[in-house]
Each structure stands twice: as structure tokens, then as C-alpha cells.
Amino acid sequence: MFFVDTLEFEGLGNRSYLAGGRTAAVAIDPPRDVDRVVTAAARRGVRIAYVVETHVHNDYVTGGLELARISGARYLVPADAAVSFARTPVADGDTVAVDEDLVLRAVATPGHTPHHTSYVLAESGRDVAAFTGGSLLIGTVGRPDLVEPRLTERLARAQHASARRLADELADEVPVLPTHGFGSFCSSAQAEGDATTIGAERRTNAALTKDVDAFVAELLAGLEDVPAYYAHMAPANAAGPAPVDLTPPRPADAEELARRLAAGEWVVDLRNRVAFAAGHLAGSFNFEGAGKLATYLAWLIPWGKPVTLLAETPEQVADAQRELVRVGIDRPAAAATGTPEQWVRAGEELRSFPRATFADLAAVPEKERQDLVVLDVRRGSERAGAYIEGSVHVPIHELHGRVGEVPPGVVWVHCAGGMRAAIAASLLDAAGRQVVAVDDGFDAAAPAGLPLVHPEPADRDQQDGDDPAR
Template identity: 75%
Template sequence: MFFVDTIETAGLGNRSYLAGGERAAVVVDPPRDIDRVIAAAVRRGVRISHVVETHVHNDYVTGGLELARVTGAAYLVPAGAAVSYARVPVRDGDRHEIDPAAGLVLRALATPGHTPHHTSYALDEHGTAVAVFTGGSLLIGTVGRPDLVEPRLTEPLARAQHASAHRLAAELPDTTAVLPTHGFGSFCSAGRTAGESTTIGAEKTSNEAFTRDVDTFVADLLAGLDDVPAYYAHMGPANTAGPAPVDLTPPALADADEIAVRLAAGEWVVDLRHRLAFADGHVAGSVNIEAEGQLATYLAWLVPWGRPVTLLADSAEQLAAAQRELVRVGIDRPAAAATGEPSGWAREGEALASFPQATFSDLAERSGDGVVVLDVRRDAERATGFIEGSVHLPVHTLHRRLHEVPEGEVWVHCAGGMRAAIAASLLDAAGRRVVAVDDAFDAAEKAGLTVRAR
């Protein structure tokens, strides 16, 4: 009897898998913090015999190379991926026995589209496919985006995505469980996923790759592509070169004087506390990215690559969790850190900064007072509706475009509050008067604000 355990990396919207029988197992698309994977194998009492990659990842640093080294497992990587380290090159049709006693064989299926070399893996039990690990190929209700490799390849890869989905549907039973890596909030997904689990049969009736002809599918896929996080440009090269082992030991602690020096040097000091606590009082010049939000995605997207980062956290536990998230996207070591209360992070005699929080009802009461309404959602979100007269600067571009924000008091909003808090902290650090709207965008029209659609 086989098993499949899911290893969630919720902050990045990805899943890894441990699958096998009573004695041995394979790990698919492992995260960089491999201790979680090893712990899952220990709980199952199995040996990790194989570690496989569906593709060279663009959205996170893989733990595959290190996991294979530590466990002695065979490291399977698509043959078309030009990596710099020794591995077992995988080609279409290759088979690898995972647990012979359980009749488990991993079978490679070339599924280009997300990348040219993308490979899915069917898990066969006694000759029948019971699951397929689809990486960034066939997702739940959608497919992986085809625009992360090279602009000239985007349309050909989109067409390849359609063909790859149909190949999986033609060659695998309808009952085969579809187990993608991306699609649970990942920016590698070309559309929204629908649900937590699926099968080949379910996707054939609902996935856009099957419900649309190839030309319509490609046109809609390309039209719906959203912004690519800036840090993706660094993930592929890191994975091609071979990531180093991670170091999760606590960083050096910074006192108030060191924090001030780092801010003065133009380094990033990131406050991980909840946005309401940050708004009430924080070190002037610090940026707020909540530890409980999409910390890795937004910090790696915003910070100039390689710029030293100091983390301010409620507790040692929050700091450790943040470190773990950040190594997954190649931010390996914080320059320094501090925990506790913001009063201990500011030098004696220096007042903490603060700014107001508000709702869309509060904003409606100020309508006509000449306030600046700043929308920091992504383009695709704004296309579905926006507050009349608002200025649009997506949060991931704001740090480079602060000069484009009109003069006056800035009321900043997103879809729910987390990104508005990031934007408000950037504006506050730049010396602007700011109010962070901590409210769901659905409430804007109900509050009496005029919402228009493009």
C-alpha cells in the first residue's frame, strides 16, 4: 500500500511531497529547509531513496541537492536542465523503482510548458498510475505560467502547456490523483486554483486546458499573466548552480544604536509584528512586513537584492520562523535582529513613529477633502474595480516610485490590509503623512465610495 504526505510551504503557495511504501519513499520538489522532509520520513519509518525535481524552480531555492547528499538518495533532475552539479538526468519514459516490495515505480513524463524541460512523474502501483506529481504543469483548475524563462518562449510554452495537459489526460486513468507543486497562492500559477485536491478525471471537466481550444486557451492564458516577483530572477541561477546548505542559527542581536546606524546606511530594517501593532508605534524608517503574511514573497520582491536586512520581531520564535521562510527564497542570513518591544529598538530620547489605521467608511467620510487615495493592489486586481480618482502604484513598485505619489495626506489600501500596511510603512519612512486602510476592498462600495471597473 502506498502513501503520499504533503509538505506545505504556505507562505510561497507551494507543496512538496513524500511518497512511498513501507520501506522507501521519494521526495518531490523539496523545500530548502529539508529538516521538515527528513522529519516526515522519520515519522513514516521510511528511507528516502530518491529525490526528484519537476523543473529548475523560479520561485524558491530547492533543498533537493542537499537532501540527496544528506540521505544518499538518487537525485533526479530533468536531463534538459543545464545544472552545474552531478545528478541523475531524467528523460521521458524513464522508470525508477521506489519500493519494489510495494510495487511502486516512478515514471517520468515530459510535460514542457512551465519550463522547456519540465517533467511530471507518475507513481505507478503494480503497473497502474495512482498519482501524478505535476509540478508546474497541470494545476488544480489551471496550469503553471509559461512566461518565466524567456519572453520569446512564452507563447510556444503556453501551447506546450496545453499539449502537456492533454498528454497527461490521455495516458493516465481518470482516478489518478493530481499532485502539483504550485497553485496554492504561488505566483508560478497562471490562474486561480479551485480546491485542495483533484484527479485527472476532475480536471478534464473543469480545467481551462481542457475546456478551451488551444488558441483560446493560449490567448486567455497570456492575457491573464500577472507581474513576476523580482526575486524570481535570482532563483533559477541559484538552483542551477546548486544551493548551499542552510544556516538557521540565530543572527547577531542588534541594540538601538546599531539599528539606527543600519537605517542611516540605507539598509532595510523590517518589523515583523502585526500591522496594527506597527502602526501604533515603530522605529522611524523601518518597514512593516508581517511574519504571518507572505513575508518571504514580499520582502524578497521589495528589497534590493543583496541589501542587508535586519529583522525586528515580537519573540525569538517569530524570528526563527521568519529566518526559515527567508532562506527558502535565498535571503540566507539576516544582518542582525532584535526581539521584544519597539521601545527597546529606538535610542534614548528618540520617539517612536506611528500612523492611523482606518476603514473604507472612514475614507468615505473624508471624500472630497483632497486626500490622496493610493491603491497598491496588482494590475489584475485593479482591473476588476477601483475607487474613482485613486492613484495606482502596486506595492512591489512603490519603493522605486514614491516620488509619483501626489502631495497631501495619503490613504493607502489594498484588498485586505496587509499590503496597505507595507505601503504605509514605506511612505511613513519617507516622511509622508499616511493613513493605512485596514479593511476588505469589498467594503469600499458599501461604504459609499464610487467603485468603477475598467
């Protein structure tokens, strides 16, 4: 009897898989921290016979090369992927025997990348799982614009053909097990649900319900900004990532933290946004360890800038390290744990700022509103649905370089739910601005009495023009 174990990586919106039988297994699109896969195999009592990649990933650093090395597994990579390490090239139709009665078949599914390959697991000749990587996702497909702008439309058309090939070749009951699509920016759209089948996708996925021209037009119109750190992921994966070092960072005292801040390095407070707002080290930035730490920190930080982590416990630092190595931020420069009072030098005071709701914003007296700035840090596509009248728009991923563009006054900063607003508030606070973090869902703005603008289609085009990428 076969098994499929799912390894979830919520911070990146991705999944990896371990699939096999009684004695052997295959790892699909493994994470950088390969110990999770090794542990899953040990729990099953199987050896890892194969490690496979669906494509050269653009959103995270793979652990495939290292996992193959330490396990002795054969490393299968699409033949057309340009990589600089030894591997077993895989072409359309190639098969390998994973275990008794278990065969893995390669299916060329270009679109997310030109070389993208899906893998179908068959037991005794019956297809039982389709590992679709960045091809057919839950309710959508992987975005086609991460390789080369001139290839985007061609790859979008290839996505349509690849999704249809999978639907034509596989039975309705075959589970679809993608790598991307659970909040990943590699997905061309976000869909609800965390499980699907070929039959379910056949009924609902635009790639399978619309003709190619309509599908491509819709797909290309919905593409948003690409996280800046993506530019570094594919080259790292093509070169062959080095093993990770998850040993604890060197501890930093208050004097060292002050020196690093003075040098312009990033000191990142991993505590929750409520605790950070109540009291924090001046100049530090708040990226909640329990949020999308890797995605947003890697997106905003100047690549290669040293980062020091602050947390309440060593375990929180360790969790953050594990998240960050997945996006190529390999070693924190230092770390400090405890309370913010321990992170400031004698005689220095902590910074703080208020948190509020949209109802609080609506209740600000009219005479005080002239000295108030409402800053919207959502993406352009979010703002195109509705925004607070008179608000200023700077997407969160652009704010660090555009703080000087925020008009003078007390800045009430909001996003869609509070997490990005907290990051933005910390950036503004570090720049010396007086800030209020709106920790509230945007759907509460209208009921609170705040006037909203609902852009007409022409206005929405302008919004997208102001914010051309996610």
C-alpha cells in the same frame, strides 16, 4: 500500501511531497529547509531513496541537492535541465523502483519550462498519484513566461499538449499533486480548492476543455507581473544551492539598529500590522511574519541589501529565517526581539500612524478631501475590475522606487484586504509621509458609499499597459 505526505509552504503558495511504501520513499520538489522532509521520513520510518525535481524552479531555492547529499538518495533531475552539479538525468519514460511494488515514472510535460517533467507513482502497476509540478495545476497550469519572452507562446502551446497528455494517459481517479498553484505566482491563474483529480481537471481545466488557440489566447492575456526575485532563483538552482544556516542571527541593540537604518539597510518589523501602526521604529518597514513575508520582502528589497529582523520573540525570527532562506535571503544581518521601546535610543520617539476602514474614508468631510490622496497598491488586473474614483495607482511592488510620485497630502493607502496596504503605509511612513492605512476588504468600498469606476475593456487594456507584469 503506499503513502503520500504533503508539505505545505503557504507563504510561497507551494507544496512538496514525500511518497513511498514500507521502507523507502521519494521526495518531490523539496524545500530549501530540508529538515522538514527528513522529519517527515523519520516519522514514517522510511529512508529517502530518491529526490526528484520536476524542473529548475523559478520561484524558490530548492533543497534537492542538499537533501540527496545528507540522505544518500539518488538525485533525479530532467535530462535537458542545464545544471552544473552531478545528478541522475531523467528522460521521458524512465522508471525507478521506489519500494516494493512502487514504481515512479517520468513523463515529459514541457510548458512551464522546456524541460519540465512530471512523475507518476504506480503501485502494483496501477497509477496512484501524479506529481505535476508546474504543469497541470488545480484548475489551471503553470505560467509559461518565466524562462525567456521569445519562448512564451511556444511554451503556452506546450502546456496545452502536456496537460492533454496527462489526461490521456491517466485514469480519472488519479490524484493530481502539483507543486505550484496554492497562491504561487508561478501559477497562471488562481483557482479555488486544494485537491483535484485527472477526472475533475478533465471537466473544468481550460487546457482540457478549450482548443489550443483559445487556450493560449486566454492564458497569455491573463499573465501578470513576475516577482523581481524570480530572476535570481533559477540561476541559484542551476548552480546547486548551498546548505542553509538557520542559527540565530547576531542580536542588535538600539544603537546598531540606528546605524543600519542610517546606512540605508532594511530593518524589517515582523509584527502584525495593528501593532506596527500603533508604534514602531522610525524608518523600519512592516512585513508581517504571518503574511506572505518571503514573496513580498524578496520582491521589494533591492537584491543583496542587508536585512535586520525585528520581532516580539526569537521564535518569530526563526520562522522568518526559514521563510526567507527559501527565496535565497540566507542570513539576516542582525535581529532584535522584544518591544519597539527597546529598539529606540534614549530620547527618541516611536513612529505611529492611524488605521481605518473604507467607511472612515467615505466619512471624511468634503473640505478635508482636497488634502487627501487615495493610493491603490493593488495589481493592475485587480484595479481593472474596479477602483475608487480619483485614486492614484502604484502597485505595491513598484512603490519603493516611486514614493516620490505620490501626490502631496495625507495618503490613505489601500489594497484588497489590508496586508499590502500595511507594507505600503510603512514605506510611506519611512519616507516621512503622513499616512492612513486602510485595513479593510475592497468589497466594502462601494457599500461605504465611495464612488467606484468600472473600466470598460479599452480602459482595462490601458490599465494593463500601465502595469505590464505582476
